[in-house]
Amino acid sequence: MSQNILVITEQRDGVFRKISFEALSEGKRIAQLMGNGLSAVVLGDGVEETAGETAKYGADKILVADDPALKEYTVEAYVSVIAAAAEQENPPVIILGASAQGKDLSARLAARLNAALAVDCTEIRMENGTLHATRPMYGGKILADVTLKGSPQIVTLRPNAMEISESAGAGQVEKMAVNPGELRMKFVEKEMESGKMELTEADIIVSGGRGMGGADYSLLEELAQTLGAAVGASRSAVDEGWRPHSDQVGQTGKTVSPGLYIACGISGAIQHLAGMSSSKVIVAVNKDEDAPIFSKADYGIAGDLFEVVPAITAEIKKLS
Amino acid sequence: MEIIVLLKQVPATESMIAITGDGKSIQTDNIKWVMNPYDEFAVEEALQIKKAPGGRVTVISAGGDRCAEVLRTALAMGADSAVLVNDPAVENCDGIGIARILASAVKDIPYDLIIAGMRAVDDDNYVVGAAVAEFLQIPHMSMVIKEEIRDGVIRCHSTVEGGTLVTEAPLPALFTCQRGLNEPRYPSLPGIMKAKKKKIEIKSLADMGLDAGAVEAKSEITGMKLPPERKAGKMIAGDSAQVKAAELVKLLRKEAKVI
Ligand SMILES: Cc1cc2nc3c(=O)[nH]c(=O)nc-3n(C[C@H](O)[C@H](O)[C@H](O)COP(=O)(O)OP(=O)(O)OC[C@H]3O[C@@H](n4cnc5c(N)ncnc54)[C@H](O)[C@@H]3O)c2cc1C
Numbered sequence: 001m002s003q004n005i006l007v008i009t010e011q012r013d014g015v016f017r018k019i020s021f022e023a024l025s026e027g028k029r030i031a032q033l034m035g036n037g038l039s040a041v042v043l044g045d046g047v048e049e050t051a052g053e054t055a056k057y058g059a060d061k062i063l064v065a066d067d068p069a070l071k072e073y074t075v076e077a078y079v080s081v082i083a084a085a086a087e088q089e090n091p092p093v094i095i096l097g098a099s100a101q102g103k104d105l106s107a108r109l110a111a112r113l114n115a116a117l118a119v120d121c122t123e124i125r126m127e128n129g130t131l132h133a134t135r136p137m138y139g140g141k142i143l144a145d146v147t148l149k150g151s152p153q154i155v156t157l158r159p160n161a162m163e164i165s166e167s168a169g170a171g172q173v174e175k176m177a178v179n180p181g182e183l184r185m186k187f188v189e190k191e192m193e194s195g196k197m198e199l200t201e202a203d204i205i206v207s208g209g210r211g212m213g214g215a216d217y218s219l220l221e222e223l224a225q226t227l228g229a230a231v232g233a234s235r236s237a238v239d240e241g242w243r244p245h246s247d248q249v250g251q252t253g254k255t256v257s258p259g260l261y262i263a264c265g266i267s268g269a270i271q272h273l274a275g276m277s278s279s280k281v282i283v284a285v286n287k288d289e290d291a292p293i294f295s296k297a298d299y300g301i302a303g304d305l306f307e308v309v310p311a312i313t314a315e316i317k318k319l320s
Numbered sequence: 321m322e323i324i325v326l327l328k329q330v331p332a333t334e335s336m337i338a339i340t341g342d343g344k345s346i347q348t349d350n351i352k353w354v355m356n357p358y359d360e361f362a363v364e365e366a367l368q369i370k371k372a373p374g375g376r377v378t379v380i381s382a383g384g385d386r387c388a389e390v391l392r393t394a395l396a397m398g399a400d401s402a403v404l405v406n407d408p409a410v411e412n413c414d415g416i417g418i419a420r421i422l423a424s425a426v427k428d429i430p431y432d433l434i435i436a437g438m439r440a441v442d443d444d445n446y447v448v449g450a451a452v453a454e455f456l457q458i459p460h461m462s463m464v465i466k467e468e469i470r471d472g473v474i475r476c477h478s479t480v481e482g483g484t485l486v487t488e489a490p491l492p493a494l495f496t497c498q499r500g501l502n503e504p505r506y507p508s509l510p511g512i513m514k515a516k517k518k519k520i521e522i523k524s525l526a527d528m529g530l531d532a533g534a535v536e537a538k539s540e541i542t543g544m545k546l547p548p549e550r551k552a553g554k555m556i557a558g559d560s561a562q563v564k565a566a567e568l569v570k571l572l573r574k575e576a577k578v579i
């Protein structure tokens with residue numbers, strides 16, 4: 001019997017997050033390998049119209065849970081709606097993004113459904129009819145192959161690790177009855193830094209470390225703006241109070257996999273590498289030609305970042 | 321306020337990690353074992369919360385004999401009592417199984433609040449805290465950088481992409497700690513002396529009415545490998561920053577094709 005794969009999408013203020021398209025694309029690929037269809041779950045308030053967008057990435061069925069109680073994310077309400085969707089659809093596999101929300105949801109969902117779970121996967125594949133996942137452990141020092149058993153099997157996908165591909169799905173919309181039950185958790189407010197690009201979703205990251213010498217990151221910000229990049233930092237820069245903790249890349253900060261990572265004035269400590277070594281291309285700018293970062297970089301420039309960074313910005317500006 | 325803290329012992333992040341012969345686990349000799357860094361925040365926050373209204377802090381870990389060390393460290397920081405779930409079945413558990421065990425261990429202890437790390441830096445799972453809360457049917461908040469408790473209600477600031485999310489729930493509840501919550505204290509010398517005299521309660525699964533079947537792993541690590549080694553690439557030569565920058569930009573466009 002062929003049941004649909006279930007992808008739990010994530011939207012904020014009515015706009016899908018990029019990870020949702022990554023999860024749908026990957027869900028479609030796995031569904032096709034299994035000979036199954038793809039169902040997308042969209043939760044929110046007033047999201048019925050937005051929900052249709054999932055058909056572009058292969059959703060055959062779109063389950064819309066539209067309710068004022070789902071306007072803002074709280075794990076309690078969301079898990080009960082998703083558990084109800086899982087009960088209805090009986091999916092062999094449930095896929096979420098490994099965003100803050102997806103990580104939070106998937107753990108509670110797996111416990112509720114008594115399901116196998118592999119989080120923050122960088123690859124999923126079918127082998128002899130069972131799902132296998134590859135996921136980094138020990139801060140990326142190890143890649144583990146995980147075999148999942150039983151049904152459903154839940155995986156969360158690391159943001160930026162999978163391709164987005166469009167494919168037509170039937171996109172049949174079905175409204176879900178929403179009964180979140182009596183809720184104990186309450187949303188109070190969210191405080192968003194406006195206009196700031198999220199590191200884990202960025203295609204290009206320009207990061208600065210202790211070599212920046214102070215809180216003035218304007219050189220990096222200009223380069224980032226020229227490239228359409230996000231700005232990151234090493235822990236030393238965060239500990240100095242130059243940058244907020246949310247900018248920290250590394251073992252105790254964010255794990256990022258951009259297409260291009262430019263490390264400026266960062267020595268390349270193992271805990272920093274843990275957060276960025278899965279970047280596709282790494283560039284290092286450091287005045288110490290023996291800095292360990294150079295042994296991990298695809299391109300290295302030995303030099304003073306205060307001269308090199310503005311020169312790179314100027315060169316890129318020439319391109320447009 | 322009765323507070324329970326969940327603690328895991330993990331390899332220090334600077335440890336070299338090597339894979340065993342069967343390719344399914346890591347070599348455990350030559351590793352320096354420490355308290356999971358996020359759990360240090362949990363112990364610190366528990367001690368600060370306790371200080372105000374009075375109460376007890378109980379620390380719990382599931383693992384082998386060696387894990388008594390992190391419980392001892394927490395006692396030295398100021399925790400009141402410690403429980404070690406020491407059972408051979410623990411070793412083969414996945415995160416959900418560990419959560420089931422910890423939820424059972426907690427059931428006999430009165431609590432208003434449970435605090436865990438947001439993730440353990442060995443398995444990088446982000447699972448156990450939320451799953452424990454689910455098994456206990458209590459609300460939880462993840463990746464917390466600030467919390468306040470007033471009139472039996474906890475309000476937490478959680479980090480999410482691009483900002484923070486503020487939510488509230490009545491106690492009992494569970495939250496997981498993110499860096500930024502506090503600065504963990506070091507154990508004091510008198511604390512270390514006092515901790516030596518405290519007894520760590522040892523429990524087996526049978527003591528909690530669980531059998532190994534109930535916590536059987538549904539996700540299994542079938543292989544481990546080292547990530548592909550990143551080879552050192554090109555050092556870009558040139559007489560000036562301008563020359564090097566121009567060469568870099570050319571390579572990024574023509575060779576790497578990333579800009
Ligand atoms: C448990 C634990 C967790 C950790 N987690 C993290 C983490 O998540 N993220 C993280 O980043 N670190 C983390 N660290 C810290 C890590 O070990 C390093 O201390 C840190 O990454 C160093 O930051 P840095 O490279 O900016 O500073 P440094 O190591 O001081 O390096 C500065 C570099 O800048 C170069 N430089 C100086 N001036 C210039 C200039 N004008 N032009 C060009 N180059 C210049 C220097 O040559 C040097 O290589 C952690 C440590 C521990 C123990």
Ligand SMILES: Nc1ncnc2c1ncn2[C@@H]1O[C@H](COP(=O)(O)O)[C@@H](O)[C@H]1O
Pocket residue numbers: 326327328356358359362380381382383415418422435436437438439440441443444445446447448449
């Ligand atoms: N074996 C364990 N014993 C006690 N607490 C644990 C154990 N494993 C995980 N935890 C707790 O759960 C948190 C998250 O761990 P994990 O889900 O494994 O990333 C940790 O920071 C601990 O607080």
